[in-house]
Amino acid sequence: MSESWIAKPTGYFDNEIERFMHGLIRRNEGEVVFHQAVREFAESVIPFLSEHQLYRDQYILERMTEPDRIIIFRVTWEDDQGHLRANRAWRVQFNNSIGPYKGGLRFHPSVDQSILKFLGFEQVFKNSLTGLPMGGAKGGSNFNPKGKSDREVMRFCHSLMIELHRHIGPDRDIPAGDIGVGAREISYLFGQYKRLENRWHGALTGKGLSYGGSLVRKEATGYGAVYFVQNMLEHAGIDLAGKKASVSGSGNVALYAIEKLLDLGATVHTASDSGGTIYDRDGIDRDKLAWLIDLKEKRRGRISEYAEQFGAEYRAGENPWSVPCDIALPCATQNELDLNDAKELVKNGLLAISEGANMPTSAEAMHYFLEKDVLFGPAKAANAGGVAVSGLEQSQNSLRISWSREELEGRLQGIMKEIHDKCIVHGQRPGRSVDYKTGANVAGFIKVADAMCGYGAV
Numbered sequence: 467m468s469e470s471w472i473a474k475p476t477g478y479f480d481n482e483i484e485r486f487m488h489g490l491i492r493r494n495e496g497e498v499v500f501h502q503a504v505r506e507f508a509e510s511v512i513p514f515l516s517e518h519q520l521y522r523d524q525y526i527l528e529r530m531t532e533p534d535r536i537i538i539f540r541v542t543w544e545d546d547q548g549h550l551r552a553n554r555a556w557r558v559q560f561n562n563s564i565g566p567y568k569g570g571l572r573f574h575p576s577v578d579q580s581i582l583k584f585l586g587f588e589q590v591f592k593n594s595l596t597g598l599p600m601g602g603a604k605g606g607s608n609f610n611p612k613g614k615s616d617r618e619v620m621r622f623c624h625s626l627m628i629e630l631h632r633h634i635g636p637d638r639d640i641p642a643g644d645i646g647v648g649a650r651e652i653s654y655l656f657g658q659y660k661r662l663e664n665r666w667h668g669a670l671t672g673k674g675l676s677y678g679g680s681l682v683r684k685e686a687t688g689y690g691a692v693y694f695v696q697n698m699l700e701h702a703g704i705d706l707a708g709k710k711a712s713v714s715g716s717g718n719v720a721l722y723a724i725e726k727l728l729d730l731g732a733t734v735h736t737a738s739d740s741g742g743t744i745y746d747r748d749g750i751d752r753d754k755l756a757w758l759i760d761l762k763e764k765r766r767g768r769i770s771e772y773a774e775q776f777g778a779e780y781r782a783g784e785n786p787w788s789v790p791c792d793i794a795l796p797c798a799t800q801n802e803l804d805l806n807d808a809k810e811l812v813k814n815g816l817l818a819i820s821e822g823a824n825m826p827t828s829a830e831a832m833h834y835f836l837e838k839d840v841l842f843g844p845a846k847a848a849n850a851g852g853v854a855v856s857g858l859e860q861s862q863n864s865l866r867i868s869w870s871r872e873e874l875e876g877r878l879q880g881i882m883k884e885i886h887d888k889c890i891v892h893g894q895r896p897g898r899s900v901d902y903k904t905g906a907n908v909a910g911f912i913k914v915a916d917a918m919c920g921y922g923a924v
C-alpha cells in the first residue's frame with residue numbers, strides 16, 4: 467500500500483472516525499450507501515482499535531474497506547421480440563481472508579457499484595460471525611426480472627454466466643441468491659455454469675433439491691432472523707410467544723420469517739412489496755401464508771391481491787412501520803425504515819427489531835433505537851442464517867451427502883445462538899440493553915483482522 471494512498475488528510479476533524487471517513491469518501495466518491503455501511507462499522511471498530519495497536523499499525527481497517535477486486539462486465543441477451551438488450555453486471559470480491567468469497571447476486575434496476583460494495587463489505591463480517599470458513603462477496607446486475615418472461619430470464623442468466631464462470635468455483639467464489647434472484651435464476655445460472663465448466667461441483671448455493679441444494683436453505687434467512695430476535699428477547703427475560711410482529715417485504719426472507727414467527731407463537735399483521743403494505747388485523751394465519759407463498763413464489767403477483775382475497779387493509783405506497791407492534795422485522799431492502807418510522811415504532815411500544823434485510827434501518831433510526839434501549843439485531847448478525855445454511859450446502863456438496871431437515875434446522879438454530887452470544891461479548895452496556903451492533907461489528911472484525919495480520923503484506 468503506497469503512502470499516498472493512505473495519505474493523512476489535512477484539516478480539522480472532530481475525531482478519528484471523521485478522519486477515517488474523510489479518506490474513505492475521497493477514495494470512493496459518490497458511493498453513498500457504501501459510505502453508510504462503512505461508517506456504521508467504523509463507529510464500532512475504531513474505539514476498539516484504540517486499545518489494539520497491532521491492528522492500527524497494520525492499517526487493517528483501511529485495507530479491509532478496499533475490495534480485493536471488482537469485476538464489471540456487459541451482459542447482452544435477446545428479448546422475446548428478437549431485439550438485443552444489454553445490462554451491466556458486477557462481482558465485488560471483497561475479502562477472502564477466512565475462506566473463498568461467498569455472497570449473493572442481486573437483479574434489480576437500482577443495482578450499482580455502491581450498493582454491491584456495501585453488500586459485499588457487510589458480507590465479510592456476517593460470514594465471519596457464522597464461524598464457517600467463508601470470505602465475503604456480492605454481485606448482480608441492473609437487469610429487472612419483473613415483467614420478463616421465463617425465457618428472457620433464462621437467456622439473461624445464461625449470458626451472464628458466460629463471463630461470471632471464469633471468476634467463480636467452490637474454492638474461489640460461490641454466489642447465491644438475493645433480491646430478484648431465487649430458485650429459478652439459480653437453476654439457470656447453475657445449468658450454464660455446469661455446461662461451460664464440464665464438471666459438477668457446488669459453485670453456487672440455493673440450488674434446487676434435485677441437483678445439490680440443501681433442505682432449509684430457502685427458509686434459512688427468515689428463520690434465522692426470528693431465532694435471533696428470540697435469543698435477544700430470551701436474554702432480556704421476555705417470551706416471544708404472544709407478541710405482535712410487523713414484517714416488511716414478501717419475498718424469500720419475509721415469507722419464511724412469517725412462517726417461523728407463527729411456529730413460535732407470535733402473531734403477524736403486515737407484509738409489503740414495493741407497491742404498498744397489507745395490514746391484517748386478524749393476523750396472517752397458516753392458510754393465508756400458504757396462499758401468499760404461492761402468490762409470490764409461483765404466480766409472481768402483488769401484495770395488494772392478498773388484501774382483495776382476505777379483506778385486509780391495503781395501504782398503497784406505505785411501509786408497515788405505523789402499525790403498532792412489539793417486534794419489527796424489516797425484510798425488504800436497504801434504508802426502508804427511517805428516523806420517523808423509528809419514532810413511531812418506539813412510541814407504539816416496540817421491544818425489538820431484527821434486520822432480515824441488509825441495512826434496512828437508516829443510520830439515524832439505528833442510533834435512535836440504541837439510545838432508547840430497543841433490542842436492535844443488526845443485519846450482519848440477524849440475517850446470517852441464510853449464508854450459514856449456504857455454507858452447510860457447500861459442505862454437503864463436498865461430502866456428497868444430504869443432511870436431514872432436523873439436522874439442518876438444529877445446526878441453523880445453534881449457529882444463530884452462537885452469533886447472538888458472540889455479540890454479547892463486545893456489546894455489553896452496564897445497566898442498559900445489549901448493544902448488538904457494536905458486538906456484531908467487533909466480533910466479526912476480529913476473526914478477519916487476525917487472519918489478515920497473519921498473512922503479512924497481502
Ligand SMILES: NC(=O)C1=CN([C@@H]2O[C@H](COP(=O)(O)OP(=O)(O)OC[C@H]3O[C@@H](n4cnc5c(N)ncnc54)[C@H](OP(=O)(O)O)[C@@H]3O)[C@@H](O)[C@H]2O)C=CC1
Nearest residue numbers: 644645646687715716717718719739740798799823824852
Ligand atoms: N435471500 C437471502 O437468503 C438473503 C437476503 N438478504 C436480504 O434480504 C432482503 C430481501 O431479500 P429477498 O427476500 O431474498 O429478496 P426477494 O427478491 O425475494 O424479495 C424482496 C422483497 O422486498 C421488496 N422490495 C425490494 N425492493 C424494494 C423497495 N425498493 N421498496 C420496497 N420494497 C422493496 C420486494 O417487493 P417487489 O417484489 O415489489 O420488488 C419483495 O417483496 C434484501 O435486503 C437482501 O439483501 C439477506 C440475507 C440473505
Ligand SMILES: O=C(O)CCC(=O)C(=O)O
Nearest residue numbers: 569570642644852853856
Ligand atoms: O447464501 C449466500 O451465499 C448469500 C446470502 C446473502 O447474499 C446475504 O447474506 O446477504
